[in-house]
Amino acid sequence: MLEYLISKYNYWMYVVIILIGFYGMMAKSNLMKKLIGMGIFQWAIIFYFMSISAKKGATLQIISGHHGAYAVARAVDYVNPLPSVLMLTAIVVAVATTGITLSVLILIFRRYGTFEEDEIIKLMNEKGK
Amino acid sequence: MISEQFPALIVVTPLILSFFIPVVGWWRRSLCLPIVLVALSVCMVSAIGMLDTVLKHGKISYWLGMWEPPWGIEYVVDYLNAYVLVIVSFFGIAAAIYSKRNVEKEIPEHKIPQFYTLLLLNITGCLGIVVTGDAFNLYVLLEIASFSAYGLVAIGSEGALVASFRYIVMGTIGACFYLLGVGYLYIVTGSLNMENLRILLPPLYDTRAVQTAFVFILIGLGIKIALFPLHTWQPNAYTYAPSAVSVLISTAMAKTCVYALIRIIFSVFTVDFITRYVPILDIICWVSVVAMIAGSIFAIQESNLKRMLAYSSIANVGYIMLGVGLATFTPLGLTPALMHILNHAVMKGCLFMAACAFIYKAGLWDIRDFTGLGRRMPYTCFAFILAALAMIGMPPSVGFITKWYLILAAIDAKQYVFVAAIFFSTLLMIVYFWRVIEIMYLKPVEGSKGNEIKIDEEPVSMLIPGLALAVLCFLIGIAWVSGVFSPITEGVNSRFGLGIVP
Numbered sequence: 001m002l003e004y005l006i007s008k009y010n011y012w013m014y015v016v017i018i019l020i021g022f023y024g025m026m027a028k029s030n031l032m033k034k035l036i037g038m039g040i041f042q043w044a045i046i047f048y049f050m051s052i053s054a055k056k057g058a059t060l061q062i063i064s065g066h067h068g069a070y071a072v073a074r075a076v077d078y079v080n081p082l083p084s085v086l087m088l089t090a091i092v093v094a095v096a097t098t099g100i101t102l103s104v105l106i107l108i109f110r111r112y113g114t115f116e117e118d119e120i121i122k123l124m125n126e127k128g129k
Numbered sequence: 130m131i132s133e134q135f136p137a138l139i140v141v142t143p144l145i146l147s148f149f150i151p152v153v154g155w156w157r158r159s160l161c162l163p164i165v166l167v168a169l170s171v172c173m174v175s176a177i178g179m180l181d182t183v184l185k186h187g188k189i190s191y192w193l194g195m196w197e198p199p200w201g202i203e204y205v206v207d208y209l210n211a212y213v214l215v216i217v218s219f220f221g222i223a224a225a226i227y228s229k230r231n232v233e234k235e236i237p238e239h240k241i242p243q244f245y246t247l248l249l250l251n252i253t254g255c256l257g258i259v260v261t262g263d264a265f266n267l268y269v270l271l272e273i274a275s276f277s278a279y280g281l282v283a284i285g286s287e288g289a290l291v292a293s294f295r296y297i298v299m300g301t302i303g304a305c306f307y308l309l310g311v312g313y314l315y316i317v318t319g320s321l322n323m324e325n326l327r328i329l330l331p332p333l334y335d336t337r338a339v340q341t342a343f344v345f346i347l348i349g350l351g352i353k354i355a356l357f358p359l360h361t362w363q364p365n366a367y368t369y370a371p372s373a374v375s376v377l378i379s380t381a382m383a384k385t386c387v388y389a390l391i392r393i394i395f396s397v398f399t400v401d402f403i404t405r406y407v408p409i410l411d412i413i414c415w416v417s418v419v420a421m422i423a424g425s426i427f428a429i430q431e432s433n434l435k436r437m438l439a440y441s442s443i444a445n446v447g448y449i450m451l452g453v454g455l456a457t458f459t460p461l462g463l464t465p466a467l468m469h470i471l472n473h474a475v476m477k478g479c480l481f482m483a484a485c486a487f488i489y490k491a492g493l494w495d496i497r498d499f500t501g502l503g504r505r506m507p508y509t510c511f512a513f514i515l516a517a518l519a520m521i522g523m524p525p526s527v528g529f530i531t532k533w534y535l536i537l538a539a540i541d542a543k544q545y546v547f548v549a550a551i552f553f554s555t556l557l558m559i560v561y562f563w564r565v566i567e568i569m570y571l572k573p574v575e576g577s578k579g580n581e582i583k584i585d586e587e588p589v590s591m592l593i594p595g596l597a598l599a600v601l602c603f604l605i606g607i608a609w610v611s612g613v614f615s616p617i618t619e620g621v622n623s624r625f626g627l628g629i630v631p
Contacts, residue, residue, distance in 0.1 A: 022302075034294075038297075038301055041302070041305060042301070045312070048312060052312070096272070097272075097297070100297065101297050104293050108294065124288055
């Protein structure tokens with residue numbers, strides 16, 4: 001049992017982090033806390049992708065000069081570069097999400113003066129009448 | 130030849146031009162819309178060109194940067210893509226023409242260039258989703274389309290900000306689930322190319338990672354298309370968005386996400402997987418039936434016309450997904466679903482154009498205030514009625530064709546409950562559309578104002594797209610019957626191995 005838990009350690013950690021993020025998004029009524037939860041949620045996925053490219057005893061995906069033309073053949077020595085490249089894009093996406101959400105939140109705060117969801121809904125209903 | 134570069138041009142042209150808009154708009158605001166239209170015309174020409182090539186020579190495969198597919202990103206255009214590309218670019222143009230006048234009214238003048246930038250980026254993302262053959266590339270383009278949609282929704286009226294925030298939260302969950310699913314597929318296969326995945330996956334179908342990946346992707350895209358229990362972001366986003374945006378995201382954007390779902394189910398995974406390993410189609414059918422009925426019931430309760438149409442969209446997504454769910458049980462294959470992708474876009478585009486015109490010209494959004502509108506805006510109301518009749522299913526309109534084929538498919542599958550559900554949801558549709566028509570035309574105007582009603586029609590640039598779509602509701606219905614589109618549907622079915630009952 002312990003073997004099983006430890007051998008899949010990175011996956012367990014990602015599950016825990018992603019659930020923390022999911023809880024923040026779903027259960028919190030403060031919009032800023034929802035945003036924080038969303039950030040944790042996205043970063044959990046990035047960590048997960050990074051952990052699957054890791055390899056024991058492997059090095060960075062930079063082929064230095066003295067390996068020569070045969071360096072490519074020894075793929076065992078290097079960690080998988082593709083997840084890193086993918087996550088470079090995913091980080092940009094995560095940053096853009098945070099940026100957009102923050103700008104929407106600024107506008108919400110200017111209009112309603114609060115981040116609490118129930119208060120905002122109350123204010124919206126009052127204005128509707 | 131330039132026609133060989135169409136798959137790249139259709140994404141690159143609007144992408145580059147969208148970044149010119151803020152610069153040019155800073156110099157002269159009136160040039161923003163022409164740039165959008167130029168970009169979309171290039172897209173339309175490319176889309177039609179590719180559809181033509183696909184019909185004549187079969188699949189197009191475009192290697193970006195000449196990198197060979199499993200390693201490089203590949204753009205693939207087959208029957209399904211080419212068909213959806215034409216739909217997306219057409220509705221992009223329709224929404225852009227429609228936006229001309231109401232943008233001046235709804236959006237602060239200095240923000241018009243940014244609005245058009247986002248509009249064009251949204252269409253870029255949609256076209257990219259459709260044209261790409263790479264699972265991760267699809268994620269990035271999905272986010273481009275979604276981000277611009279979040280921004281576009283947030284520009285709208287009172288309440289739009291909170292609607293946009295909810296859309297962001299739900300949309301991010303959807304996109305992240307999709308990314309997780311792709312990650313699982315990458316772990317087990319080491320590939321991201323859709324064609325390559327289709328070849329590599331079959332030996333791994335019984336592993337739990339692949340099955341989990343499928344469910345993650347299904348739920349992720351299910352949020353994006355607003356399938357019934359996952360629809361919570363959709364009504365508010367459609368209701369509070371600016372007029373042109375309601376038209377755009379209810380047609381181009383929604384249909385693109387449905388396309389992505391069909392592509393993943395039938396092209397990355399195969400019919401074999403969904404019938405033998407993860408029997409998800411039955412569940413999709415039942416969820417769609419619930420969506421069809423629940424969406425209609427919600428629509429009946431609404432008095433805000435735009436929100437009523439938004440709920441009606443949820444019901445219609447149910448129709449499309451019912452077509453997808455029945456695909457393996459009938460010789461018609463995906464035909465009903467493909468039909469309703471086009472049909473629903475035409476009908477809902479027209480209805481939203483009319484609904485937003487009522488708000489633009491008369492400031493009316495509550496159905497109960499629509500008395501006398503039939504005489505005040507006769508052409509708009511005429512377009513609305515044509516589209517509403519099509520929605521209800523008057524032959525030979527598009528709505529009738531979809532329902533007819535869905536019923537045939539359900540009978541083939543021996544699922545008579547679904548036939549009953551289609552009839553029941555049609556009855557509910559008659560209830561909510563008839564209520565609008567009744568108030569518009571038949572209910573007497575209170576007081577002595579009745580005789581003073583003058584014709585006060587919307588601007589021509591808004592009227593023409595609406596009327597054109599209303600007429601198309603019937604023309605396309607006739608086109609479906611006469612079999613103009615049947616090479617496309619047959620091509621899609623044969624490529625996915627559908628249309629033969631096992």
